[in-house]
Amino acid sequence: MTAKQWPAASKYLDARIVGRRDLTERISEFLIGGADGAALPPGDAGSHIELRFGGPAGRFLRHYSLIGPLSPEKSPEPFWRIAVQREDRFRGSAFIHATFREGTRLRVSRPIGTFRLGRNVPHALLVAGGVGITPILPMMRSLSFRNRPFHMVYAGRRREEMAYADEVEAIGGDHATILEADRSGFPDLRALLAGQPEGTVVYVCGPGPMIDALTTAAAGLGWDHGRVRYEVFNAAHRPDDHGLTVELRDGRLIEVGAGTTILDALEQAGVDTLSDCRRGECGLCLTDVVPGDAVIDHRDSFLSEAERAEGRQMCVCCSRVANASKLKLAI
Numbered sequence: 001m002t003a004k005q006w007p008a009a010s011k012y013l014d015a016r017i018v019g020r021r022d023l024t025e026r027i028s029e030f031l032i033g034g035a036d037g038a039a040l041p042p043g044d045a046g047s048h049i050e051l052r053f054g055g056p057a058g059r060f061l062r063h064y065s066l067i068g069p070l071s072p073e074k075s076p077e078p079f080w081r082i083a084v085q086r087e088d089r090f091r092g093s094a095f096i097h098a099t100f101r102e103g104t105r106l107r108v109s110r111p112i113g114t115f116r117l118g119r120n121v122p123h124a125l126l127v128a129g130g131v132g133i134t135p136i137l138p139m140m141r142s143l144s145f146r147n148r149p150f151h152m153v154y155a156g157r158r159r160e161e162m163a164y165a166d167e168v169e170a171i172g173g174d175h176a177t178i179l180e181a182d183r184s185g186f187p188d189l190r191a192l193l194a195g196q197p198e199g200t201v202v203y204v205c206g207p208g209p210m211i212d213a214l215t216t217a218a219a220g221l222g223w224d225h226g227r228v229r230y231e232v233f234n235a236a237h238r239p240d241d242h243g244l245t246v247e248l249r250d251g252r253l254i255e256v257g258a259g260t261t262i263l264d265a266l267e268q269a270g271v272d273t274l275s276d277c278r279r280g281e282c283g284l285c286l287t288d289v290v291p292g293d294a295v296i297d298h299r300d301s302f303l304s305e306a307e308r309a310e311g312r313q314m315c316v317c318c319s320r321v322a323n324a325s326k327l328k329l330a331i
């Protein structure tokens with residue numbers, strides 16, 4: 001019997017949770033299957049999916065990397081595997097942890113491949129920070145299968161908070177290093193890069209400051225910009241974010257909670273918006289700002305430095321305000 005296939009045209013697919021387990025105190029793994037036994041389309045190493053879910057407390061759209069099988073052997077799985085870190089102030093992940101159980105229905109996109117592993121890079125350095133391991137682990141697995149040269153560094157505060165540390169060691173062997181900051185401090189990223197073979201390409205996923213430090217170190221060593229490829233984990237949220245009020249052209253005031261994006265708040269208020277990636281990459285949510293005192297805290301990777309400095313537009317899916325609690329948007 002062949003598995004039921006999805007019609008090629010549908011952007012979102014009906015799915016359900018088919019398994020759940022806790023990996024650490026704050027990170028849980030969820031297995032996702034097609035709602036009616038349909039096979040979900042496979043994703044490449046580094047690809048992610050959009051999840052649409054929610055209830056009366058709010059509707060959410062979030063992105064999660066497809067982790068793939070955890071075994072070093074070739075073993076395709078009939079479901080998708082994701083891992084979600086609970087951030088209590090960020091309502092989407094808290095909602096998932098509180099409500100997703102076996103049988104929970106949700107909508108999912110097809111795999112999206114914006115963070116691609118090059119097929120033939122001479123040597124890959126994989127760097128994962130915390131739950132940023134989720135796109136990096138399948139990359140390591142792919143490189144290992146194909147016998148491609150790589151080194152992997154997985155950094156976290158302490159091992160018991162680091163999901164899949166055992167699997168990283170089992171798959172990566174001598175090519176994988178686990179760094180616990182509580183024991184050995186934060187890695188010297190400049191020294192790490194300087195010690196790599198000629199032509200190394202870096203793939204990194206983790207918190208924004210880690211990626212900033214790595215790209216700065218690479219620039220300091222004269223590395224070409226394209227040799228550091230990254231995916232920022234949770235670009236939209238930082239622990240010290242505060243709430244703000246957005247004023248629209250018609251005078252409407254929209255409250256944006258500390259753990260909510262401006263885009264989410266606009267949508268919940270019924271304001272017409274455009275968006276796609278929802279993590280500062282595509283520019284579709286770019287919105288005009290009414291000039292004023294507010295200094296935009298740009299967290300996207302779409303606008304150029306010059307455009308950021310102008311402060312006339314912002315990506316409302318992830319950027320906020322650095323110095324004020326009120327922002328006027330020209331919509």
Ligand code: FES
Nearest residue numbers: 276278283285317
């Ligand atoms: S939705 Fe893609 S940059 Fe905001």
